[in-house]
Amino acid sequence: MSTWLVTGGAGFIGGNFVLEAVAAGVRVINLDALTYAGNLDTLSSLQDNPDHVFVHGDIGDRALVERLLAEHRPDAVVNFAAESHVDRSIDGPAAFVQTNVVGTLALLEAVRDYWKGLEGGAKDAFRFLHVSTDEVYGTLGETGLFTETTPYAPNSPYSASKAASDHLVRAFHHTYGLPVLTTNCSNNYGPYHFPEKLIPLVIAKALAGEPLPVYGDGKQVRDWLFVSDHCEAIRTVLAKGRVGETYNVGGNAEKQNLEVVKTICALLDERRPREDGRPRESQIAFVADRPGHDRRYAIDASKLRDELGWVPKYTFERGIAETVDWYLANQPWVQRVLDGSYRLERIGVAA
Incomplete structure (x- = not known):
């Protein structure tokens, strides 16, 4: 049985990754x-799974x-561990530097020393996979795509801190020989977000009958990646990726x-219509764009x-429908986040 140390494994992407890894027979040590x-x-x-x-x-x-x-x-x-919300990074960038830069450096130093102590096949097979974002590349015009060689041009404190962590991972490979892999993904969506x-946010506010805030003119474009596709891509890179390489992960x-x-x-109008029969598009409210x-x-x-044979399985149409259905079926999970009670009961926490 393989054993993986997963950092940030109680977050959105990390949590989905841990659930899928354990289901696939991997023993996971989850640090969050x-x-x-x-x-x-x-x-x-x-909770009661020994793996x-x-x-x-x-x-x-x-x-x-x-x-x-x-x-x-x-x-x-x-390594999923990261502060990851752009708006929060604008309000308080220091926490992003502390976790995403200083924290990643400490993790790399510990992993480097552990890897140096391994021998034979265990040392050859060991990998450190760093999960990053396409936001490190900055912004695109109406055409063009981010490739693995696109120059970094981060535009928010969040993306700048992730860019710094990417550079540290690269440096630890070139300086110390640490067998690293990096993935830069597009916007994820799916269960447990x-x-x-x-x-x-839109699902929750739409169901509550509240305004649906849309920044600016709403024409900002993102490449949406269903979280299960992303998890499979990470497992693929971990198993077959070339050491020292970066792989972009997108949802097409x-x-x-x-x-x-x-x-x-x-989708919500079909599944759970408003009592007054009005379309939920009527709740859309354009708000000032963020800096x-x-x-x-x-x-x-x-x-x-x-190189590795991975392609996303989910179309956006399939993924967004499954996502809406998941949130409708899991309102207790959502409500515990919204009312903060999820933070009051830390079940099964080890020190």
Whole structure:
């Protein structure tokens, strides 16, 4: 049985990744600081599973990371741990630098020393996979795609902190030989997404009969990637990726934000119509654009397709329908996030 140390495994993407990894027969040591975005409700199905060991802690706690590496002897480390919300980074950039830069450095140092102590096949097979974002590349015009060689041009404190972490990962490979892999993904969506992000926010507010805030003119374009496709891509890169390489992961689903919101409205109108019969598009409210809002992101994932054979399985139409259905069927999970009770009951937390 493979053992992976997964950091940030109680968050949105990390939580989905952990659920799928354990289901696939991997033993997961899950290290998460349980900031506001860490939600153990997501992992409740693993509460009594011996193949999931949850540890409450920070990637910046080098002594803790060293202890976990020595005790559990993982075959790989997958780093999801990050502060990740652009709006929050504008209001408070220091936390993003602390976690995404300083924390990643501490994690890399601990993993480097652990890897140096491995021998033979275990050392050859070990991998450190760093999960990053397409936002490090900046913004695109109406045409063009981000490739793995696109120059970095981050435009928010969040994306700047992720760019710095990417550079540290690269440096640890070139300086120390650490066998690293990096993935840069487009916008994820799907089950267990924290309700401050666009898609779950719109679902929650639409159901509550509240205004649906859309930044600016709503014509910002994102490439939408269903979270299960992303998790499969990460497992593919971990298994077959070339050491030291970066792989872009995209969903082949460019959509304007306004189009995404209108699609959600239409799906909810079909599944749970308003009592007054009015379309939920009537709840859309345009608000002032956020500072430095990137206009368009789009991923060229052909390297991942051509070298490793990965392509997304989900169309946006299928993925968004399944996402809306999941939120409708899991309102208790959503309500515990919205009322904050998910933070009051930390089930199965190890120190």
